[in-house]
Amino acid sequence: MKVVGFSGSPRENGNTVFLVETALKQLGKHGIETELIRLGDKKLEQCTGCYACVKQKQCSIEDDFLQLFQKILAADGIILGSPAYHSSITPKLKALLDRAGFLGRWVTNEMKAENSTYQWQGTAFSGKVVAPITVARRAGQNFAFAQLLLWATVNDFIVVGSNYWNVAVAGAGGKVDAAEDTEGIGIIAHMADNMAHLLNKLKQ
Numbered sequence: 001m002k003v004v005g006f007s008g009s010p011r012e013n014g015n016t017v018f019l020v021e022t023a024l025k026q027l028g029k030h031g032i033e034t035e036l037i038r039l040g041d042k043k044l045e046q047c048t049g050c051y052a053c054v055k056q057k058q059c060s061i062e063d064d065f066l067q068l069f070q071k072i073l074a075a076d077g078i079i080l081g082s083p084a085y086h087s088s089i090t091p092k093l094k095a096l097l098d099r100a101g102f103l104g105r106w107v108t109n110e111m112k113a114e115n116s117t118y119q120w121q122g123t124a125f126s127g128k129v130v131a132p133i134t135v136a137r138r139a140g141q142n143f144a145f146a147q148l149l150l151w152a153t154v155n156d157f158i159v160v161g162s163n164y165w166n167v168a169v170a171g172a173g174g175k176v177d178a179a180e181d182t183e184g185i186g187i188i189a190h191m192a193d194n195m196a197h198l199l200n201k202l203k204q
């Protein structure tokens with residue numbers, strides 16, 4: 001089994017990376033293969049709404065998206081981490097999710113006439129497991145966290161929670177200090193334990 005963790009932060013070694021790595025390390029203790037991907041290193045354009053993926057079954061924008069999309073398809077589970085920027089996830093993570101969600105739906109479905117109704121045949125992510133993580137200095141968590149939950153549930157993922165929301169408090173004055181949020185670390189570690197448990201149950 002494999003879980004890929006995406007850090008939506010533009011900071012190479014910021015609080016979001018620390019938290020995603022915390023989850024991945026905990027998953028590693030359960031024998032699960034993991035990979036960390038920093039979106040700050042990637043070229044990702046926003047979805048243009050061109051609808052080319054409906055017929056082509058692939059995105060028409062040429063950047064790093066296809067490689068990342070294939071990583072999601074190959075994984076059993078993914079972790080989506082983002083700092084809260086004005087109560088929202090970061091633009092690169094949003095671009096990845098918009099395009100992945102759009103393409104993932106039309107890979108397995110065909111667009112119908114305007115007066116028709118849909119009986120969706122799942123998505124490219126059906127049955128996969130996802131866990132969101134957000135980090136903020138103080139507030140802004142709820143909307144950013146909700147964005148990730150809304151994306152996951154509309155795309156037919158199975159969402160993993162913890163004994164509290166998967167959030168941490170860090171970054172006052174721009175500090176990289178998520179390691180000091182011992183409660184947040186415990187929440188993320190428990191989330192990873194839940195993910196490992198669920199993945200093992202799904203594979204039985």
